[in-house]
Amino acid sequence: MHAKKDKLSLFLFIDAFGWEVKQRHPEFLEGLIQDSKPLETIPGYSSACDPSIISGLTPSEHKLWSSFYYDPEGCPYKWVRLLHFLPDAIFRRGRVRRQISKWIKRRCGITGYFQIYSVPFEVLPLFNYAEQKRIWEPGGLPHGKSIFDLLAEKGIPHHVHDSDITDDLRFEQLMSEVQNQRIDFAYCSLGRLDTLMHAVGNDHPDIGKLMQWYDRKIRALLDTAEENYKEVSWYVFTDHGMHNVTEGYDLIADIESLGLEWNKDYVAFYDSTMARIWFLDEKARKPISQCLENHSKGRILSENELKEHGIWFDDGQYGDLIFLMNSGTQIVPGFMGIKQVKGMHGYDPADLDSYASISSSRPIPESISKIQHIHKLMLEELKIRNT
Numbered sequence: 001m002h003a004k005k006d007k008l009s010l011f012l013f014i015d016a017f018g019w020e021v022k023q024r025h026p027e028f029l030e031g032l033i034q035d036s037k038p039l040e041t042i043p044g045y046s047s048a049c050d051p052s053i054i055s056g057l058t059p060s061e062h063k064l065w066s067s068f069y070y071d072p073e074g075c076p077y078k079w080v081r082l083l084h085f086l087p088d089a090i091f092r093r094g095r096v097r098r099q100i101s102k103w104i105k106r107r108c109g110i111t112g113y114f115q116i117y118s119v120p121f122e123v124l125p126l127f128n129y130a131e132q133k134r135i136w137e138p139g140g141l142p143h144g145k146s147i148f149d150l151l152a153e154k155g156i157p158h159h160v161h162d163s164d165i166t167d168d169l170r171f172e173q174l175m176s177e178v179q180n181q182r183i184d185f186a187y188c189s190l191g192r193l194d195t196l197m198h199a200v201g202n203d204h205p206d207i208g209k210l211m212q213w214y215d216r217k218i219r220a221l222l223d224t225a226e227e228n229y230k231e232v233s234w235y236v237f238t239d240h241g242m243h244n245v246t247e248g249y250d251l252i253a254d255i256e257s258l259g260l261e262w263n264k265d266y267v268a269f270y271d272s273t274m275a276r277i278w279f280l281d282e283k284a285r286k287p288i289s290q291c292l293e294n295h296s297k298g299r300i301l302s303e304n305e306l307k308e309h310g311i312w313f314d315d316g317q318y319g320d321l322i323f324l325m326n327s328g329t330q331i332v333p334g335f336m337g338i339k340q341v342k343g344m345h346g347y348d349p350a351d352l353d354s355y356a357s358i359s360s361s362r363p364i365p366e367s368i369s370k371i372q373h374i375h376k377l378m379l380e381e382l383k384i385r386n387t
């Protein structure tokens, strides 16, 4: 029996393990969870939420919100325009698009998470990509510091997940670090639940099986941690929940029917649950605003709302107008997916299905109510004063 190391703090992120999902699986870590609570999410996707969790900042502050933003001059992959001569059928194939995503990533030196999803090739050169760098490293955020900057500054031995491997291997790597007492802190993001619920919705029997798998993996990890450290504290948390998608809606057709000219009067990016519009000619503002103001499938987010959620950008980086779809309605076809899926997140944060969750071996203070507050918990665990 070797000597125990002093303290280990584990931050385990299960993508889309929202409060409602957690309520449906009370057996998950039953008996180990000392405290848990819902957390308010940030409108948008993991591209907005993850950077906020690791920095305590809002997207307005760290500048990462949606993945793509209008920037034809700055776009580093203009050459993809040449590819639009190839037949459409080839481009619609997921495998082909994943391969092209890899080329772009390599050629442009993008180290962050990068996917071209189903963005049409003729449209892609108009949009730059926000997450240029891997956010799980020092210097990963465009503005502000993340917990990984602080860990590096203080020289605290830590582990962070490898985004290119399966959850199974992520557990294996983390387990080995814990067994060998190499770390004081770990941040491990796990993606299987999110992927599954996009495919089957938020209440399918397979979800229970997957939660049992996570339960076994985490219990084994905690056992090993207790054997190797005098003090172990852990947090299992997420960035958002999951809605069931009840219908697809072709919003692009509505905008195109207005008779405005693409890339002269306006451009738009169609995320799965949001349309973001840039007005290139002022004359486009009125017809598009009118169309969306009275639209039955969603609503325009007001400046106040955007500010309240920390997603307001003075320079309109992510769009001059943000239209949020009704909960459960997916933009189909959209730039993030051509087909309708069973589950989606990125709807109104006030919905129960939108709420994130946090569970811990420790009492969670009253002041922790939003996902970006998780950063405070990390600082407290590490006894770092925020500067």
Ligand SMILES: [Zn+2]
Pocket (backbone or CB within 6 Å): 016, 194, 195, 198, 345
């Ligand atoms: Zn997702």
